[in-house]
Amino acid sequence: MKLASVTKQPDGATVYHFVTRGDWSNEIIPATHFDPLKATNAQLIENGFPPRPPGDNAGALAVWKSAVQGMKTRVISVPVLSCTRH
Secondary structure, three states: EEEEEEOOOOOOOEEEEEEEEEEEEEEEEEEOOOOOOOOOHHHHHHOOOOOOOOOOOOOHHHHHHHHHHHHOOOOEEOOOOOOOOO
């Protein structure tokens, strides 16, 4: 895995772009002030978090809250067209 570039987002998040054998992935480090419990679904997705489940499912919301509170970094795979044959 090779670090290809680093991008600073307007909201303060940092995105590290990696490439391995032609496949790209991004590691997103949200801004220090980012709070997934207060973020909109659009902000969650932009920062690599799963969207909030529907509000009428208390069990799913409890599991989601537990998961996102422990997340420090997110790795997002980026699909890339490749000429590699397997």
